[in-house]
Amino acid sequence: MNKQVILKKRPIGMPTADTWELQSNTIPDVADNQVLVKTHYISLDPAMRGWLNDAKSYIPPVAIDEVMRAGTIGEVIKAGAEAKFKVGDILTGWGGVQQYFITDGEGHFKVDTSLAPMTKYIGALGMPGMTAYFGILEVGKIKEGEVVLVSGAAGAVGSIVGQIAKIKGCTVIGIAGGPEKCKYVVEELGFDACIDYKNEKISAGIKTHCPKGIDVYFDNVGGDILDAALARLRMHARVVICGAISQYNATTHIQGPKNYLSLLVNRATMQGMVVFDYANRYKEAGMQMGQWMMQGKLKTEEDIYEGIENFFPTFERLFNGQKRGKLVLKIIEN
Amino acid sequence: MNKQVILKKRPIGMPTADTWELQSNTIPDVADNQVLVKTHYISLDPAMRGWLNDAKSYIPPVAIDEVMRAGTIGEVIKAGAEAKFKVGDILTGWGGVQQYFITDGEGHFKVDTSLAPMTKYIGALGMPGMTAYFGILEVGKIKEGEVVLVSGAAGAVGSIVGQIAKIKGCTVIGIAGGPEKCKYVVEELGFDACIDYKNEKISAGIKTHCPKGIDVYFDNVGGDILDAALARLRMHARVVICGAISQYNATTHIQGPKNYLSLLVNRATMQGMVVFDYANRYKEAGMQMGQWMMQGKLKTEEDIYEGIENFFPTFERLFNGQKRGKLVLKIIEN
Numbered sequence: 128m129n130k131q132v133i134l135k136k137r138p139i140g141m142p143t144a145d146t147w148e149l150q151s152n153t154i155p156d157v158a159d160n161q162v163l164v165k166t167h168y169i170s171l172d173p174a175m176r177g178w179l180n181d182a183k184s185y186i187p188p189v190a191i192d193e194v195m196r197a198g199t200i201g202e203v204i205k206a207g208a209e210a211k212f213k214v215g216d217i218l219t220g221w222g223g224v225q226q227y228f229i230t231d232g233e234g235h236f237k238v239d240t241s242l243a244p245m246t247k248y249i250g251a252l253g254m255p256g257m258t259a260y261f262g263i264l265e266v267g268k269i270k271e272g273e274v275v276l277v278s279g280a281a282g283a284v285g286s287i288v289g290q291i292a293k294i295k296g297c298t299v300i301g302i303a304g305g306p307e308k309c310k311y312v313v314e315e316l317g318f319d320a321c322i323d324y325k326n327e328k329i330s331a332g333i334k335t336h337c338p339k340g341i342d343v344y345f346d347n348v349g350g351d352i353l354d355a356a357l358a359r360l361r362m363h364a365r366v367v368i369c370g371a372i373s374q375y376n377a378t379t380h381i382q383g384p385k386n387y388l389s390l391l392v393n394r395a396t397m398q399g400m401v402v403f404d405y406a407n408r409y410k411e412a413g414m415q416m417g418q419w420m421m422q423g424k425l426k427t428e429e430d431i432y433e434g435i436e437n438f439f440p441t442f443e444r445l446f447n448g449q450k451r452g453k454l455v456l457k458i459i460e461n
Numbered sequence: 462m463n464k465q466v467i468l469k470k471r472p473i474g475m476p477t478a479d480t481w482e483l484q485s486n487t488i489p490d491v492a493d494n495q496v497l498v499k500t501h502y503i504s505l506d507p508a509m510r511g512w513l514n515d516a517k518s519y520i521p522p523v524a525i526d527e528v529m530r531a532g533t534i535g536e537v538i539k540a541g542a543e544a545k546f547k548v549g550d551i552l553t554g555w556g557g558v559q560q561y562f563i564t565d566g567e568g569h570f571k572v573d574t575s576l577a578p579m580t581k582y583i584g585a586l587g588m589p590g591m592t593a594y595f596g597i598l599e600v601g602k603i604k605e606g607e608v609v610l611v612s613g614a615a616g617a618v619g620s621i622v623g624q625i626a627k628i629k630g631c632t633v634i635g636i637a638g639g640p641e642k643c644k645y646v647v648e649e650l651g652f653d654a655c656i657d658y659k660n661e662k663i664s665a666g667i668k669t670h671c672p673k674g675i676d677v678y679f680d681n682v683g684g685d686i687l688d689a690a691l692a693r694l695r696m697h698a699r700v701v702i703c704g705a706i707s708q709y710n711a712t713t714h715i716q717g718p719k720n721y722l723s724l725l726v727n728r729a730t731m732q733g734m735v736v737f738d739y740a741n742r743y744k745e746a747g748m749q750m751g752q753w754m755m756q757g758k759l760k761t762e763e764d765i766y767e768g769i770e771n772f773f774p775t776f777e778r779l780f781n782g783q784k785r786g787k788l789v790l791k792i793i794e795n
Binding site: 183184185349354368369370371374380381382383384385386387388389390391392393394395396397398399400401404 | 517518519683688702703704705708714715716717718719720721722723724725726727728729730731732733734735738
């Protein structure tokens with residue numbers, strides 16, 4: 128039997144336990160061109176919240192009564208005669224929140240787990256890592272000596288953004304929630320400073336740590352923090368809009384950045400990004416990231432919880448801040 | 462005697478008659494390196510409102526008890542022995558709201574009034590024209606066949622933006638206030654359509670006239686119109702932030718664009734601009750604009766009022782919509 132997390136209703140505001148339903152269904156057999164994958168880990172990402180809304184976006188919403196979409200890594204345990212992967216291959220892709228799935232391999236990629244453990248391929252070497260890499264380099268266009276501010280600095284994307292900016296010779300200031308995360312960001316990840324938005328005034332913190340202003344702001348959160356960053360832009364600054372986790376569960380409307388005219392005053396640019404646009408360069412980025420990891424220049428951490436039945440309480444950690452680094456759910460049972 | 466409009470207080474919200482004071486002062490004599498200019502026309506621009514605020518911006522605020530800043534065109538009537546201009550030269554520059562001023566010529570440019578009437582040099586061949594030209598071409602980066610939406614379409618900048626976009630082969634939709642202005646925008650200026658924001662639903666109008674969405678939105682107004690445009694962006698769209706006239710007199714805070722996450726969904730860019738950055742290319746732009754004007758491809762209109770004592774009621778027209786094209790105040794007395 129295959130345990131699956133099925134979307135049952137569209138949440139208004141923060142999802143609740145009954146947004147999804149855990150079901151057990153039989154596993155269909157593979158066709159000649161298909162493989163059966165046993166999922167080991169699923170990736171939990173803030174973007175999942177957006178996929179629940181019945182709205183035009185960069186990807187269609189998850190349909191009601193459909194398996195919840197999620198990035199996954201798992202092992203091929205059965206392969207049709209003409210399938211493009213073979214038994215034993217480790218695949219990353221969009222397997223969804225379920226123990227097993229059938230695929231023709233489209234959109235799934237074989238990875239080498241002798242180079243890095245499985246969870247890295249849904250973290251630093253997966254979507255969050257690719258997002259960080261292309262976001263800060265291609266959209267942020269950082270240059271040596273610039274001042275980079277990163278929100279969600281202890282998170283899967285932000286932690287990597289800041290480290291890449293350090294590698295490239297920037298001054299990097301993080302924003303994270305709570306002294307423990309801030310300590311981690313500075314002492315473990317090597318950021319120059321970190322502002323604790325739960326206990327400090329953000330504007331004052333930015334002023335202290337970025338006295339000459341910000342060249343690049345990488346935004347994962349939106350809301351008041353985006354406004355505080357906009358107020359301190361330097362000339363020709365770039366604002367990378369990667370996400371807006373503070374706004375995803377808004378029940379009325381999104382809080383727009385009231386300081387957006389700072390873009391005019393400072394001839395600055397605010398640009399949105401979606402990682403999928405860089406799919407043909409994932410390999411290049413993965414090799415570079417892997418090299419930095421092996422050189423000890425890029426530290427990545429996964430925060431791993433267990434059991435498909437714990438999907439919802441683990442999902443909640445995306446929004447209540449009770450996690451550090453890449454949030455992962457282990458699906459395979461020992 | 463020299464009549465001068467002096468800033469007396471910093472307005473909160475919409476300026477009032479007592480924001481400025483009309484004074485008569487003696488005209489100082491010119492030094493060897495100076496000229497005395499008799500102003501014929503002053504330019505009235507929405508940006509003037511911003512110059513009244515004691516806030517960090519792209520230019521310092523006008524000081525209290527200082528002559529109100531304004532773009533001007535006038536004639537040199539007296540010149541020092543070593544001055545860079547001579548009697549009879551026609552100069553554009555920042556003469557301010559006064560009948561006469563003394564300058565060493567720094568920031569003032571001689572123009573040829575045999576090629577175009579004086580008022581064009583503070584309109585289509587002046588700041589508004591330069592703003593339109595560099596804004597739509599350099600920041601908007603329009604390409605043939607794209608869909609361009611322009612707010613403030615009957616205004617000094619918007620009217621030129623749209624016509625340049627038509628010259629470049631775009632589909633151009635304007636937004637203006639009232640049936641008369643909309644008729645002017647379509648029938649006189651040649652836009653493909655114009656949405657009357659005072660009598661139509663903006664979102665519905667954009668949907669009707671831009672069924673495939675917007676490639677470039679040139680924003681002069683901010684507020685709800687900016688949000689409506691953001692909601693209909695196409696992939697890789699560009700939003701040019703030139704101004705936000707709906708927000709300049711806000712007494713609490715600026716209304717931020719709550720649909721800004723459309724930048725993410727559509728991998729779009731929002732970029733601010735200030736025309737001064739293109740000063741070394743004004744000549745190139747002026748020649749091109751002049752050519753289009755002579756070819757009948759670019760129509761420009763000035764709305765001219767008279768008398769320095771009418772500065773305030775004329776200034777009010779910037780914000781109550783009672784003007785069309787470039788707003789100008791004639792200072793010279795016949």
